[in-house]
Amino acid sequence: MDHILVLSSGIGFIILVGIVMLLLRINDASSLSNRAKRTVHLLAILLLAIVCIVIFDWYSDEYIKNGVLR
Secondary structure: OOOOHHHHHHHHHHHHHHHHHHHHHHHHHHHOHHHHHHHHHHHHHHHHHHHHHHHHHHHHHHHOOOOOOO
């Protein structure tokens, strides 16, 4: 597996988390109802979880495909 790709996607994930946290902070300061704020928080956490699962699934597929386990 290409180590530069792993490092760059890791940095990309950290940047994505930072953007999501910034948007959640803006959401907290908004005049939305508490229920809407909680819904936005839930959707943000679900988005991060899905992205994390996709990244690890892709990494494991590449790891197995390259035959490192042999």
